[in-house]
Amino acid sequence: MQFNRCCVSKVIVLFYPLDIREETHKGGVSGTGHSKPRKENKPQMSPGKHDPRRAFQLERVMLFSDAVFAIAITLLVIEIKVPSVRDGIANEADLLWAVAHLAPKFLGFLISFMLVGMYWTRHHTLFGYVVDYTPKLLWLNLFFLLSIVLMPFSTGIFGEYSTPSTIHYIMPLVFYVLNICYSGFTLFLLWRYVGNPANKVSDDSLTPEITRAAKTRAVVISSIFALTIPVAFINAWAARYVPLLIPLVLRLANRGKRK
Numbered sequence: 001m002q003f004n005r006c007c008v009s010k011v012i013v014l015f016y017p018l019d020i021r022e023e024t025h026k027g028g029v030s031g032t033g034h035s036k037p038r039k040e041n042k043p044q045m046s047p048g049k050h051d052p053r054r055a056f057q058l059e060r061v062m063l064f065s066d067a068v069f070a071i072a073i074t075l076l077v078i079e080i081k082v083p084s085v086r087d088g089i090a091n092e093a094d095l096l097w098a099v100a101h102l103a104p105k106f107l108g109f110l111i112s113f114m115l116v117g118m119y120w121t122r123h124h125t126l127f128g129y130v131v132d133y134t135p136k137l138l139w140l141n142l143f144f145l146l147s148i149v150l151m152p153f154s155t156g157i158f159g160e161y162s163t164p165s166t167i168h169y170i171m172p173l174v175f176y177v178l179n180i181c182y183s184g185f186t187l188f189l190l191w192r193y194v195g196n197p198a199n200k201v202s203d204d205s206l207t208p209e210i211t212r213a214a215k216t217r218a219v220v221i222s223s224i225f226a227l228t229i230p231v232a233f234i235n236a237w238a239a240r241y242v243p244l245l246i247p248l249v250l251r252l253a254n255r256g257k258r259k
Contacts, residue, residue: 058133061141065127068145069120072152076112079156080105104162104240108176111243112155115221116148119183122214123190129206130194137201140190147183154179167236170229177225184222191215220253221246 083089083098123144130137158176161169194202195211224246232239 054132058130061133061138062127065123065141065145066120068148069116069123072148073113073116073120075152076109076116076155079152079159080109101163104167105159107240108155108159108162112151115180115183116151118221119148119187122187122217126190126194126214129202131203132201134199134201137190137193137199140186140193144183144186144190147179147186150179151183162240167240170232170236173232173236173239174229177228180225181222184218184225188215188218188222191218216253217250220249224249 080102083095083102089095089098154176157172161167161172191211191214193199195206195208195214225243228239228242231242
């Protein structure tokens with residue numbers, strides 16, 4: 001027995017899901033060649049996202065930067081030498097005095113540890129907005145990482161000459177402060193470059209307000225550390241504690257912006 005093809009088609013269509021029947025009503029059953037494929041609105045991707053190779057190269061930049069930070073922050077503690085018996089330690093009192101003698105080095109280590117950690121978080125936040133890269137961005141990032149690599153050495157020389165007998169030396173403090181000011185300056189340049197829409201390396205979520213706040217933070221930290229140099233000519237001990245003002249000044253700056 002032969003069935004009418006038209007009747008068979010109608011029966012089959014009744015058992016199709018609703019969405020397929022809607023397409024069939026518009027232009028025939030899918031797969032028969034009579035339906036027109038629907039156009040999908042694909043989201044517009046940011047620069048560099050459409051190219052897997054450039055996305056991979058950008059990821060390499062971030063991984064390389066993280067490795068530099070990890071090594072630098074680990075090397076900071078190596079500069080603090082454990083007191084040895086060879087140093088004339090004969091009892092616990094001598095050991096306690098030797099450890100207390102390391103207090104300036106521990107202070108320098110803690111300040112540098114917090115600074116490197118803070119710079120890493122700022123760098124991590126910055127590259128969270130980056131969707132593409134340029135040769136200039138790569139070089140700015142390398143110049144910034146140079147300051148991070150120098151941090152263990154500048155911290156070591158600063159801590160070594162912060163003992164009661166050598167704390168009056170100005171040069172170690174100046175070298176340490178210049179290292180930190182250089183870090184702040186290069187981080188400022190990074191934020192300014194990435195935050196400029198004309199460079200087309202960041203997405204739309206990076207607003208001018210975020211960029212302005214980040215640049216202000218970099219300038220404030222560098223300025224407070226630069227203040228330690230003139231203070232050192234007045235009181236070498238007091239100059240070591242000037243950086244402790246950074247959290248207070250940043251909080252006051254944030255309150256001023258909110259008002």
